[in-house]
Amino acid sequence: MSEAANTPVGQMIEGRYRIVRRIAQGGMATVYEAQDERLGRTVAVKMMHTQLAQGPHRDQFLERFRREARSAARIANPHVVQVYDAGESDGRAYLVMEYVHGVNLRHEMNEQGVFSVRQTLRVVAETLDGLSSAHQVNVVHRDIKPENIMLNDRGRVQITDFGLAKATSQATLSSTGMLLGTAAYLPPETIERNEATPQGDLYAVGIMAWEMLVGHVPFISDNPVTLVFKHVHEDVPPLTTPCPGIDPAVARFVTHLTERAIDARPADATAAAAELRDVMRTLSVEAWQYRRPASADATDAADAAGFDGARTPVGARLAGA
Structure with a gap:
């Protein structure tokens, strides 16, 4: 039944x-x-x-x-x-x-392919704002991914599914819990040492930002074992490689979130949000408008979807931020 x-x-x-x-x-x-x-x-x-x-x-x-x-x-x-x-x-x-009137970020990614810097940083800033409140009460989400980021009918972020969340004092991740997470967004310390921390949430946010700007996640494999191996043993490529022309400050910020060493990332979402505000104050109009050109990669997810620049209603609201 x-x-x-x-x-x-x-x-x-x-x-x-x-x-x-x-x-x-x-x-x-x-x-x-x-x-x-x-x-x-x-x-x-x-x-x-x-x-x-x-x-x-x-x-x-x-x-x-x-x-x-x-x-x-x-x-x-x-x-x-x-x-x-x-x-x-x-x-x-x-x-x-x-009840959230809207769609999740994965739906928007499937519709739109790649996002501008303005759209991406708005989603990241609002996600960090929500996580900041969680981290301040010693709660880590542990399952940040596009499926758990809702975009309401005003284009605003609302984080859902705290089912894997734990107080930081209890922040270990069982093997069962790991399977409930998504390998593409798992931080190295979770894979290696069963740790779940505020910095792990930031790593997942950074992977999500990378995916929004490029059109796919930095590490791709049909084998989840291979995928987690890459997260542990390889650095996330700098955004300046797949996104020629992106402002270096944006690329550095995403790299900071996705550093392999936990101590190399911001301490928590509050610190990351403050860093992002500093970055945003330096951006030119051209930097805000930057969107990865479809010609940058013949296998780009946007090309595969036949993306032609059109946006869904939620995407249009993001664009107007």
Whole structure:
């Protein structure tokens, strides 16, 4: 039986949340648009898959749901999706979250291919702002990637999915947790020493920025073992190589975020955000407008998508920042 059948449109969760439609489905949970009948507002309900709720690792997945609720509840920031409620219904854990009108960054990447410096730095700045609030209360996200960066209908960033988050005092990553992360964004210290730190979040932000500006991640492999090996043993190439003409200050900033040595990166998102503000103050109009030319790489992801400069509505809002 499908998850849609298990949670049909119109079902009431705990006598309060009426399911309206399915929004997305992942390996662990399905997210639904729902109506909070008590407060008369639209919310998102994230519900654990039935097979996990009934499986041998049920307690582990329940703990992830609880951890996501606790972590997000500690963070007060407009760039972090709020969690309103949590509980269990028919043996399945659920979270009730702020409903974000928009798309995730991965969708925008697939639509647009490559981004201008202005678009990229806006996303990075708002992501760092949200992470700064998390790091200030000793929470690291541990799973920063485009799929977890929502862009609302105003083009603003809202970070979601704190399911892997932990207090920094408990910041180790189990082998199971590592599998739940995404290899393309994992920092070297997580791969090598099982560490999850604020600087690890920054590494993932830096990889994401590199991907936005170039059109693909710096390390590509069909083999996840090969991919993590590259993160541990190879430096992320400077942006000046795939992006001829990019302002050197922007390239240096992204390199700072993606240094292999953890101590070579900014201490946390607050420090990184301050550094980014300093960079942004130095940029010329031409530097802000820079976009990697499609001719720079014949295998560029934008070329593969047939990108012709058109933007989706969210992309247009990013462009107008």
